[in-house]
Amino acid sequence: MKSLLLLIFTLHRASAANHSLDYLFIGITPGASFPEFTAVAQVDGSQGWYFDSNSRNLTGEWLRNNTDVQHWKLITEMSYRYQEVFKVSINKTMHLFNHTEGIHTWQWMIGCEENGDGTKRGHSKYGYDGEDFLSLDLNTLTWTAPNDKKQEWESTPKATDQKYFLENICIEWLEKYVEYGRATLERKVPPxxxxxxxxxxxxxxxxxxxxxxxxxxxxxxxxxxxxxxxxxxxxxxxxxxxxxxxxxxxxxxxxxxxxxxxxxxxxxxxxxxxxxxxxxxxxxSGGGFIDVIIGAVVTVLIIVIIVVWMKKKKQQSAYQPPAENLQCDRDEEADGE
Structure with a gap:
């Protein structure tokens, strides 16, 4: 599962001098041969930490060996909390679509980038069953969604909270992680x-x-x-x-x-x-092509869900996002640090 999630983060970066921090959270209904909740953080395309509901342990050796105890505790507690939040989110979204059974997923991708020229960017998007249903415009603090029900989402403080996280906390954590993992992130290995x-x-x-x-x-x-x-x-x-x-x-x-x-x-x-x-x-070769198997187990369901979502294949369906709030706000960071 960890290696499969690496595949998701093969996003194009403009320059090797850029640094990026991306989080992916995935909730999946019971019955699949996957953890019901998975969270992973990627720093410049390298795994910073990983958490799933089966192990309930945060892993990421190069990060853990260098980070302060309070920050590690904060990330661990955040993962525990989102595990519970995603259970509610996926149930609410299934109800909105009148889905009562089957395998369904709720995804959230959020992250920031700091470029060599000093510019900074952030992104936040949600998806259900592999479809991209909601993404945040940081300039206007508005959400892009399939229909006007996005106004109900905009009436909450979520957009403002996420903007603060992306432009402040996320950048601070990115700089922290880059320093911790510099030996790993700046290594050069020839092909x-x-x-x-x-x-x-x-x-x-x-x-x-x-x-x-x-x-x-x-x-x-x-x-x-x-x-x-x-x-x-x-x-x-x-x-x-x-x-x-x-x-x-x-x-x-x-x-x-x-x-x-x-x-x-x-x-x-x-x-x-x-x-x-x-x-x-x-x-x-005289035989068929042999593709590299990424991870110990590759599940077609999750690959299809993520690939379709990342390609932003739009599905015109009634949609109202569940109302969980970003937990990594300024007060929590102050307490954690």
Missing amino acids: EASLFQKDSSSPVVCHATGFFPKAVMISWQKNGEDLHEDVELRETLPNQDGTFQKRSVLTVSPEELNRHNYTCIIQHSSLEKEMVLQVSGRKV
Whole structure:
């Protein structure tokens, strides 16, 4: 489950100099082979801490070994509290949709980013069963929702509370975590690269894996000239060890491959010079592609829910958000610190 949640946080960041802190909370109805509540924090794409309702323990060694006891206690208590809040939230939302049975989920993603130029950004969005139903506009303090019932949400202090959290507490915690995890977050691990295809008529895959930080560029050249057609760049995915992997797929005919000189170019901050792989030296596997399995167990239900939600596939349904409030307010932080 931990590694599956890493997949969710493969969000695009503009620069390696940026720092980001993202939280994801997921509630799921009983009966699935997953914890009923899961919370995870990601710092620059690396897992800061993880909590679920089965273990009821907060884990995150590089963070725990460096953070103060009061802050760790605050995060633990916050996780316990949200476990109970999400039980209520998912039940209320099921009732709104007249759902009485089946597997359903309630998701909340909230986080902030501090860029190298000093600018700061925040985001907060909610989803039900994988659909994006509510997101916060920090500039106007308004919610984007499928219908006018969002006004009932706006009448609560939630938007103001979340704005304060994102622009103040979240940034403070981000800076704290970056300092604690600097050795991990600023390490540089070079990629391992390979070229392969299923058979002579299949697409050619240029695959880079095991690299850190996340930012990487994979491009193609044809006879020494940059190639943009017939190329599909895939998402950057996490590995279980905290590194990343990425692939780019070249689809041309066998005749074209033999007639021209194709190369894959990989650029990464850990490399003194770019890696150049000749397509002529590719490996033809003679079998199917083997995708890296992320985590010990990959559950199709959760992947579909999250991927659909992240792609913001809109569902025009009546919706009224449950009224839980952000618990990480200024008074609680003052008490915790």
